[in-house]
Amino acid sequence: MSKGDGAGELIKLRPWQREILDQIFMIREDGKRKHRRGLLLMPRKNGKSLLASGIALYSLFTEIGAEVAVVAGDRAQARIIFRECARMIELDPILSRKLHVLRDVIEYPETGSVLRVLSADASRAEGYNFSTVIFDEVHVQPDDRLWSTVNLGSGARKNPLVLGISTCGSKTDARGQDSLAYKLFQYGMRLNAGEISDDSFYFRYFTAPEDLSWDSDEAARVANPAYADFLDPEDFAAARRSIVREEYETKRLNRWTSTATSWLPPGSWERLEAPRRIEKGEKVVLAFDGSYDGDCTSVVACTLDGHLEPVLNFEKPIGDHQWKVDIGEVEAAVLEIAKRYEILELAADPFRWARSLELFEKEGLPVVHYPQSPSRMVAASQRFYEAVTQDEIKWGGEPILTASLTRHLSNAAVKVDRFGPRLVKEHRGSPRKIDLAVCAVMALDRARYYASEAEKPPRSVEFVSL
Numbered sequence: 001m002s003k004g005d006g007a008g009e010l011i012k013l014r015p016w017q018r019e020i021l022d023q024i025f026m027i028r029e030d031g032k033r034k035h036r037r038g039l040l041l042m043p044r045k046n047g048k049s050l051l052a053s054g055i056a057l058y059s060l061f062t063e064i065g066a067e068v069a070v071v072a073g074d075r076a077q078a079r080i081i082f083r084e085c086a087r088m089i090e091l092d093p094i095l096s097r098k099l100h101v102l103r104d105v106i107e108y109p110e111t112g113s114v115l116r117v118l119s120a121d122a123s124r125a126e127g128y129n130f131s132t133v134i135f136d137e138v139h140v141q142p143d144d145r146l147w148s149t150v151n152l153g154s155g156a157r158k159n160p161l162v163l164g165i166s167t168c169g170s171k172t173d174a175r176g177q178d179s180l181a182y183k184l185f186q187y188g189m190r191l192n193a194g195e196i197s198d199d200s201f202y203f204r205y206f207t208a209p210e211d212l213s214w215d216s217d218e219a220a221r222v223a224n225p226a227y228a229d230f231l232d233p234e235d236f237a238a239a240r241r242s243i244v245r246e247e248y249e250t251k252r253l254n255r256w257t258s259t260a261t262s263w264l265p266p267g268s269w270e271r272l273e274a275p276r277r278i279e280k281g282e283k284v285v286l287a288f289d290g291s292y293d294g295d296c297t298s299v300v301a302c303t304l305d306g307h308l309e310p311v312l313n314f315e316k317p318i319g320d321h322q323w324k325v326d327i328g329e330v331e332a333a334v335l336e337i338a339k340r341y342e343i344l345e346l347a348a349d350p351f352r353w354a355r356s357l358e359l360f361e362k363e364g365l366p367v368v369h370y371p372q373s374p375s376r377m378v379a380a381s382q383r384f385y386e387a388v389t390q391d392e393i394k395w396g397g398e399p400i401l402t403a404s405l406t407r408h409l410s411n412a413a414v415k416v417d418r419f420g421p422r423l424v425k426e427h428r429g430s431p432r433k434i435d436l437a438v439c440a441v442m443a444l445d446r447a448r449y450y451a452s453e454a455e456k457p458p459r460s461v462e463f464v465s466l
Helices: 015-024 048-059 075-091 093-098 145-152 180-193 217-223 233-242 245-252 327-338 354-362 374-389 399-411 435-455
Strands: 037-041 067-071 105-108 113-117 132-136 161-166 201-205 283-289 297-303 307-314 342-348 367-369 413-417 420-424
Touching (some): 015 048, 048 067, 048 075, 048 113, 048 132, 048 161, 067 075, 067 145, 075 093, 075 113, 145 161, 180 201, 233 245, 283 435, 374 420, 374 435, 399 435
Parallel strands (some): 037 161, 067 113
Antiparallel strands (some): 105 113, 297 307
16 A cells, blocks of 8 residues: 555455456456456546556566556646556565656666656657556546547557546537547447447446435445445545535446436336337337438337337447448348237338338338427427336337447437427437437337227217118
């Protein structure tokens, strides 16, 4: 330990810390590192800087000529980890003999390895051949240029590691786009959900679920692995009384903040999950939302009793700027889905997809045009919101698709204008998809129509004798 009551003593790693390190440094059978990039998100005061310093120092000894960098949003922040490294060296008799500590550089002369503090200026990071980069407080980065630069600078190494360590912050940056930290977070969450596959990316996220009240002891305990260990529970109670709620949630519970207003109340959607799958031949409404290159092409099915199941989602891969949806593949997939159920209606906005909708009609699907006009979406959004908050629907299905639907719903914001409130993207250029959410709203809206028609009593016919 470099400071506090245990200064000068060996660090005693907790089980959760060992687990993090074991995962980060996992080696494949061919001797190469499993994870080459990663993001560790943890609330403040849980020893992020101490852990990062240990990783940085250890990396000096992993290969000949190692180049280790500590970077952050500004030089002062980066020097926090550097000073921690320097203090560890000073307190250890072996390290203090082997390593030379200069102002912004730590040298290991025996192997020619160096650890340096790197400027936040991306242009100054070019030209290095990094073996390990500790990227501190990723959430304060103004854009992703520095992250891209240090990743490209490690390409010639056999076992490189670029590790972001941070608390959560704002979802958007100064340009109104997704912040670097939130992009990486979204990528990690999609990995965890099985939506994408990338063994080279390490992701660990400590947080308090949204269904736990922000000012509860349980939320603090769940979010903070060091709670009631080297973090005093009384400190959390004191912080709640003296810190603005948004600041407390971000720094102490590791929750994301946003300038937009979330649409559904926290936890209201998640509690409605049910294991049921829509059965073959069951009556359903399909809602179709098509895109060309920017958004998703999605289909959600809804039964007459209000069970929602996402059945199709073509989504642009992260970072693939050339991606365009394969219209033929979409058409074939929709026609295959139609074989499973008794389709009462395929509701779809015809914009850009009129030819495909004509094909569906020729194949016998009952296509109904559903333009997503403000007035129509206001009414449908309100019905969906009431159904969720009053526990009138259920949802389930294939895990990857349901994870995508949940993510799209969490991305949705509410817009209030002269037409009324309706779900929308946070802003027009937002990369966060809501297409499955839109389909769910459409599907429930049309399923409710058919359910109400089915409940109407048959018309009586009066016979008059002549």
